[in-house]
Amino acid sequence: MTSDSPRGSSQRGENFVEALSAYSRFHRAQHWSGTFGEFLRTVVPGNTRQLARSSHEYLWDMLNWFGKTSPGANGSNTGNGNGAANGNANSEGAGSKELFKRELFGIDEPLGRIVDYFKAAAAGSDVGRRLLLLLGPPSGGKSTMAILLKRGLEEYSHTDEGAMYALQGSPMHESPLNLIPASLRGEFRDTYGVEIKGELSPWARDRLEREFEGDFLRMPVERIFLSEASRVGVGTYAPHDPTTADLADLVGSVDLSKVAQYGDEGDPRAWSWSGAVYAASRGVLEMIEILKVKREFLYLLLTLTQEKNVKVSRFPLIYLDETILAHTNLAEFHKFLQEKENEALLDRMVIVKVPYTLSYFEESRIYNKLVSAAPAFRDVHLDPHALKLAAVFAVLTRLYKPEREGLDLSKKLRLYAGESVEGFPETEITRLRAEAPEEGLTGVSPRFIVNSISNAITRTDKKSLTSMEVLLALKDSIETDARMDAKAKKLWIDYLVLARKDFYNRWVKEDVHRALFASFEDEAQQLLDKYLDEVEASLDHREVTDPITGESRPADERFLRSVEDKIKVSESGKLTFRQEVVRKAMVAYKAGEKFTLNSHSRMREAIEQYLFEERRDVLRLVTSAARPDDEARKKISAVQDRLTSEYGYDDHSAKEALSYVTTLLAQE
Numbered sequence: 199m200t201s202d203s204p205r206g207s208s209q210r211g212e213n214f215v216e217a218l219s220a221y222s223r224f225h226r227a228q229h230w231s232g233t234f235g236e237f238l239r240t241v242v243p244g245n246t247r248q249l250a251r252s253s254h255e256y257l258w259d260m261l262n263w264f265g266k267t268s269p270g271a272n273g274s275n276t277g278n279g280n281g282a283a284n285g286n287a288n289s290e291g292a293g294s295k296e297l298f299k300r301e302l303f304g305i306d307e308p309l310g311r312i313v314d315y316f317k318a319a320a321a322g323s324d325v326g327r328r329l330l331l332l333l334g335p336p337s338g339g340k341s342t343m344a345i346l347l348k349r350g351l352e353e354y355s356h357t358d359e360g361a362m363y364a365l366q367g368s369p370m371h372e373s374p375l376n377l378i379p380a381s382l383r384g385e386f387r388d389t390y391g392v393e394i395k396g397e398l399s400p401w402a403r404d405r406l407e408r409e410f411e412g413d414f415l416r417m418p419v420e421r422i423f424l425s426e427a428s429r430v431g432v433g434t435y436a437p438h439d440p441t442t443a444d445l446a447d448l449v450g451s452v453d454l455s456k457v458a459q460y461g462d463e464g465d466p467r468a469w470s471w472s473g474a475v476y477a478a479s480r481g482v483l484e485m486i487e488i489l490k491v492k493r494e495f496l497y498l499l500l501t502l503t504q505e506k507n508v509k510v511s512r513f514p515l516i517y518l519d520e521t522i523l524a525h526t527n528l529a530e531f532h533k534f535l536q537e538k539e540n541e542a543l544l545d546r547m548v549i550v551k552v553p554y555t556l557s558y559f560e561e562s563r564i565y566n567k568l569v570s571a572a573p574a575f576r577d578v579h580l581d582p583h584a585l586k587l588a589a590v591f592a593v594l595t596r597l598y599k600p601e602r603e604g605l606d607l608s609k610k611l612r613l614y615a616g617e618s619v620e621g622f623p624e625t626e627i628t629r630l631r632a633e634a635p636e637e638g639l640t641g642v643s644p645r646f647i648v649n650s651i652s653n654a655i656t657r658t659d660k661k662s663l664t665s666m667e668v669l670l671a672l673k674d675s676i677e678t679d680a681r682m683d684a685k686a687k688k689l690w691i692d693y694l695v696l697a698r699k700d701f702y703n704r705w706v707k708e709d710v711h712r713a714l715f716a717s718f719e720d721e722a723q724q725l726l727d728k729y730l731d732e733v734e735a736s737l738d739h740r741e742v743t744d745p746i747t748g749e750s751r752p753a754d755e756r757f758l759r760s761v762e763d764k765i766k767v768s769e770s771g772k773l774t775f776r777q778e779v780v781r782k783a784m785v786a787y788k789a790g791e792k793f794t795l796n797s798h799s800r801m802r803e804a805i806e807q808y809l810f811e812e813r814r815d816v817l818r819l820v821t822s823a824a825r826p827d828d829e830a831r832k833k834i835s836a837v838q839d840r841l842t843s844e845y846g847y848d849d850h851s852a853k854e855a856l857s858y859v860t861t862l863l864a865q866e
Contacts, residue, residue: 228421231366235415237374241363246390249363250375253480253521256362257347258294258320260354261313265293297350302339303563304555308332311550312343319521325548327504331488332525334552337643340525343552344484347523348432351481355424355431362431362480366418369471370399370479370518371430377406377414395506397517404466424481431481433474433520437490448498449473449510464512475508478520488524489534493543499524500546525552528639553638554596556614561589561644568648578655579662581855582846583705587665588647590701591672594693596641598634608700618800620767620775642690650675662850665702666858669694703862709847710859711810713840714833722795722805725761729805730783730793732758733776764807765800775800 230241242249251259294313295306302309312330319326332340354360364371376396378386383394398406402417410416424431437443444451450473452463460468474483485491485499502508503522507515526534534540555561565585569575593611600610602622609619613627631637654663654671676682676690715721735742736753744751759772767775779801783793795802834856841852 230363231418231420233415234374234377234417234419237363237419238415242390245361246392248359248361249373250392250394252320252326252395253482253519254316254319254326256360256480257351257482257521258316260350260360261294261297261316263354263357263359264297264350265295297346298343301342301346301567303567304557304560305339305552308334308550308552309343315548315550328546328548329500329503329522329524331547331549332523332552333528333531333549334525335554335639335641335643336527337645338552338554340552341486344523344525347482348426348434348484351424351432352426355422362422362424363419364422364480365402366420367405368399368402370401370476370516371422372396372399372402372479372517374417374419376402376517377417379414396519399516400466400469400513401471429477431478433476433478433481433483434486435474435483436486437488443492443495445494445498446470447473448475448495449508450476452512466513469513475502475518475520478522479518480520482521482523485522485524487526487530489526489530493539496543500543504546551639554592554641554643556593556596556611556638557616558586558589558593558611559615561592562586564644565589565648565651568644569651572648572652574652574655577661579848579851580651580668581662581664581848581851582709583665583702584651584663584668586705587697587702588651588668588672590697591669591690591693592642592644592647594696595690596638598637600630601633602630608696618798620765620771620800646675647672660850662848664851664854665706666698666854669698669702706855707810707859707862708806709841709845710837710856711806713837713845715809719795722802722809725805725808726793726795726801729758729761729801730779733780737776737780761804761808764811765804767804 232240294317295309298309298312312332315325315330332343334340355362362371363374365374365377373396375386375394376398378394387393406412406414406417422430426432426434435447450470453468453470456465456468457463462468477483488496488499498508499522502518502520506519507517509515535544555564562585565588569580569585590611593614594607597607597610597614599607604621609622610630613619613622613624613630650671651663651668653675654667658667673691673694676687676694679687682690712719731742732753736755736758741750741752742754743749758776759769762772762775779798782798786793786797791797795805837856838849838852841847841855842849847855
């Protein structure tokens with residue numbers, strides 16, 4: 199790869215500084231502090247519903263805020279400060295997946311269920327009293343979902359819509375509204391139209407009485423900004439050794455160094471409020487590998503989600519409002535299911551399965567994301583099919599063998615990727631998924647693929663990696679994997695062969711074919727137009743005018759069948775296929791658009807294969823000559839140049855692609 203010029207690098211640096219400046223201006227939040235009396239007079243009016251939001255309502259508003267502020271989304275970047283809690287902000291929930299779409303691909307269904315959970319919980323349903331458990335294979339996106347939610351909360355808290363206030367210095371960042379006595383909360387509800395549900399913590403009660411003599415109007419209040427690093431509204435707990443894990447990690451413990459100072463273990467000041475549940479108060483607590491913890495941990499967490507309080511020694515019930523997001527792997531979950539006493543715990547969880555994606559297009563997007571972030575890939579060129587081919591292999595390992603007649607793994611994979619497959623309409627996908635609900639919960643992980651490619655890069659002295667080299671790297675990783683038995687290794691290697699034969703061979707031949715014939719796109723469009731004219735004549739039982747002789751003749755059935763045969767349209771299925779093509783052409787015509795190869799994926803494949811067959815002899819002659827003459831040498835050079843300039847290859851991968859296609863043609 200060529201290095202950037204100093205001028206270009208400088209310009210990008212200026213652009214980045216400007217982007218940082220714009221981000222800073224947009225997220226510059228107004229700090230505020232004052233007494234509770236000042237808070238009631240200056241902040242509460244007009245913002246009461248926003249200030250009284252539960253953790254679920256706050257999360258739901260955050261998701262909708264990202265939906266509004268994402269590029270292309272409707273709505274303004276500045277809000278009225280009322281949030282979705284009062285029904286004003288994106289009440290339909292449109293765009294609430296935008297936060298996740300930045301990093302996660304191909305798992306729209308699980309994301310939809312997660313969004314539905316927050317929507318229902320924010321509306322006050324009983325779902326809000328359930329722990330949200332993400333269940334899936336490793337490297338499937340569970341941790342990324344949790345990270346995105348946490349980062350989203352941090353960013354949202356710096357906006358006007360996400361403004362959050364707390365009692366100054368409170369280790370639980372508790373809401374100032376909790377100061378209002380129970381006897382006055384009815385009047386507060388009648389005045390502002392919201393219900394106060396929280397209770398003061400032992401820490402706040404002690405400070406109120408000790409420092410302010412019970413005068414809650416003098417209690418200091420400040421605006422807070424959620425931050426995992428600062429342990430404000432975002433908490434994370436990862437179990438270490440389950441045998442030595444202590445509940446103090448969650449709820450804190452007596453601080454012996456302060457007992458002597460205050461003289462009483464029951465003094466809130468002598469308690470260490472460092473537990474993860476306090477850090478996550480009013481926000482979200484991420485529980486990593488939750489099913490590895492002791493059962494008493496689970497009971498505490500589930501009681502916290504259901505009752506919104508925790509009980510620790512020496513103190514009354516401590517009110518805490520937070521959303522608990524947990525995740526675990528399948529092995530731990532199945533072990534958990536086998537213990538009958540866990541049934542009550544399962545009943546208090548909302549379980550969302552997060553499988554691997556089954557679309558190889560989306561899987562390749564995951565690799566692109568991982569590759570772009572890896573230093574090892576920065577100076578290495580990957581040919582245009584390398585990641586896509588690896589994705590095909592990965593998805594094949596996750597699929598269940600179909601039992602439908604005429605449907606094999608390759609066709610099933612193409613259906614899941616949104617491609618047209620003869621005899622199987624789009625509605626078939628729903629049925630296939632219903633027949634194999636566990637599909638995607640096993641198979642190769644994205645991490646395995648990227649690690650294999652990384653190993654291939656470190657072993658080569660070239661700054662280029664072809665699709666075939668990627669397949670060889672995957673084969674080597676499978677054969678040297680100590681976790682797999684011989685039978686599993688053979689099966690996965692068979693999938694590599696299937697990916698090469700059914701997908702890569704077609705892709706690389708099409709590239710070389712297009713590069714050999716510069717006018718390919720024009721010829722293909724002309725052929726498509728001819729096919730459409732002949733089909734319309736055939737369906738209408740009318741004759742067409744021959745463009746050369748000017749004479750009328752019947753529709754050219756031989757030509758139609760020769761095109762359709764390339765994608766295996768059967769004689770019995772030709773009428774349905776032709777009607778579908780004409781229907782799509784009419785849709786394009788009514789929309790004022792031209793019916794092109796991009797309008798129908800199967801027609802594109804048929805036309806490309808038809809042209810390829812027509813030119814096969816020319817291609818074989820040019821690429822396979824042992825000693826090419828000057829004319830053949832020029833054509834080979836032109837093909838390589840077009841592959842590099844128009845189709846995403848570099849010199850090394852272009853030569854390899856041409857050599858590979860030559861070998862394929864020799865075998866046919």
